[in-house]
Amino acid sequence: MAEPPGPPAAPSTGRPPDADLVHRLAQGDRAAFGELYDRYGTPAYSLARRICVDPGLAEDVVQEAFLALWRHPARFDPTRGSFGTWLMTLVHHRAVDAVRRENTQRRRTVPLTDDDSAFVESSDHQALASVVSAEVRAALHTLPEEQRQVMALAYLGGYTQAEVAKLTGVPLGTVKSRTFAAIRRLRGTLGNLWAGETTGVER
Template sequence: MTSRWGGSEVLAAGVAAAAPLSDARLGDGFAVGDESCLGEAYRRWGALVFTVATRRLGDAEEAKDVTQQVFVGAWQGRKGYDAGRGSLKTWIMGIAHKKVADALTRRSRHLRDVEAVTSASSAAPGQPATPADSVLDHVLLTDELDRLPEQQQTVLRLAFYEDLTQAQIAERTGLPLGTVKSHTRRGLMRMKNRLEVDGGAHG
């Protein structure tokens, strides 16, 4: 897509270098879909978004993913940007904080799911967990996953090991979101029940 500010408007006489855009003009171009403004926005604020995400998440790889999500989300939702309510930088950083919060929520949900299906194999009350307990939990979890119907296995493996949301799992597998939710609920319940039975048998 050709920039709105191409040609003689941004070229000095005999000089081919483009004049730097102000943040305001960059925001205007971004809002109307000027792809060069997307690249410029990333150059100006991508490192800042990555730094904020890294500090909050403590994981550089996850922060890279979140940074990409921020700019993809900003570009796809650019019609929602209103210069009258703040600068493009402020708007993008607002999206960044939301994406980081979403990532932390997914992480917490993932941990709760794992705890739910491994609780029956935990150490007895009053006994501290050991590294061996953690290894045992992982082995039991993997074993119980292998016993599930194929689609329930697929959904739960994507949730546990790739930390995908249910909407992302639906997109990855092509399954309806409602089906993904059903497989998740049934799979977790089945694993929890089996672990409880196994735990009682070995108690």
């Protein structure tokens, strides 16, 4: 009598981990780069578009970020967090830099008229927001790595908790608990700032 068949093998997703793809990329594997782009090209563009607004500028930002990945894949350290978090942070920084360059260029090339008063007011708000953002980014670095990871995606990237869970591979409940713990710590660190303190800001 034939022996009964054993349990079926677990299906393979066929998707290597991000860290493995980055390692292969560091060895010159173009296919690994293509797979990383397929996974993160769309969310990277969505983040850049939120910050830049202009679609062409957002595309340039994404190209710059992936070019940096292609040239220096070893800059990603898997011991410090997920690849998705690292890449989205890189995209965010480059998008902010691009917007600042565009605003500076616009001020230099476009003469100021009475019709530009709304733009000037908006720029003043952006300058103040950049000061606050710098304080928040500094405070984020005081958090434990797992809390900083979810807060960076939520604050810097503008992602929902469900989207953060998907990007990081962490259960939604864990993302929520880490976010709650991080907010409690940040309230203590940023208490003076959130209370309206402006000490040290030049007029």
